[in-house]
Structure formats: C-alpha cells, structure tokens
Amino acid sequence: MTVNLRHLRIAAQGELISLIILLTNLATAHLKPISSLMGPTHGCAYLFVVVATWRLKQATPVTKATAVIPGIGGLLALRRLRPDIVDQRSEDAIRP
Numbered sequence: 001m002t003v004n005l006r007h008l009r010i011a012a013q014g015e016l017i018s019l020i021i022l023l024t025n026l027a028t029a030h031l032k033p034i035s036s037l038m039g040p041t042h043g044c045a046y047l048f049v050v051v052a053t054w055r056l057k058q059a060t061p062v063t064k065a066t067a068v069i070p071g072i073g074g075l076l077a078l079r080r081l082r083p084d085i086v087d088q089r090s091e092d093a094i095r096p
Contacts, residue, residue: 005081008056011048012074018042019071049074056081 018041025034053059053067053074058081067077 005078008049008052008074008081009078011045011052012078015042015045015049015074016071018045045074046070049077053077053081 018038021034022038022042025031025038050067050073054064056063059067059077060080063077063080066080067073069076
C-alpha cells in the first residue's frame with residue numbers, strides 16, 4: 001500500500017477540523033451526538049496521519065515525531081515533507 005501526500009493532506013485537514021469541532025463543542029453546548037461523532041473521526045484521522053507519515057520513506061525522524069502532535073502534527077509533517085513547494089510559494093510572493 002502506497003500512501004501519497006494527497007491522502008495524508010486530507011487526513012491531516014480532517015484531523016484538525018475534527019479537533020476544532022470537538023473543542024468548540026466542549027466549550028459551548030457540549031452536545032453528546034457531536035462528541036460521539038467527532039471523537040472517533042478525530043481518532044481515526046490522527047492514527048492515519050501518524051501511520052502514513054511513519055510509512056513514508058522520505059520522512060525523517062523529526063518529521064515522524066512531528067506527525068505525533070495532535071491536531072496540527074499532520075500539517076506540520078506535510079510542510080516538512082514538501083519544502084520545495086513551500087519555498088516556491090514564498091518565492092512567488094516575493095516576486096513583483
């Protein structure tokens with residue numbers, strides 16, 4: 001099974017969005033149906049991000065450790081995996 005970065009990006013975004021929904025629900029109404037839906041969603045997305053990052057050959061030990069951070073770890077790991085894209089975007093922003 002090969003994991004491309006598109007699947008990792010989707011899971012990382014799902015992890016962050018589900019965590020935001022969980023924390024918002026906890027801080028406001030604390031509705032049980034939202035918790036029971038978003039809790040497992042967040043957990044599955046988190047596990048997918050961690051396992052997918054650890055399976056990538058180009059992932060360094062620092063990138064693998066970054067993926068373990070709940071909520072934003074997947075997005076940070078993606079940023080470490082694709083530095084050429086981040087550099088290109090910053091160069092495009094600087095050009096007149």
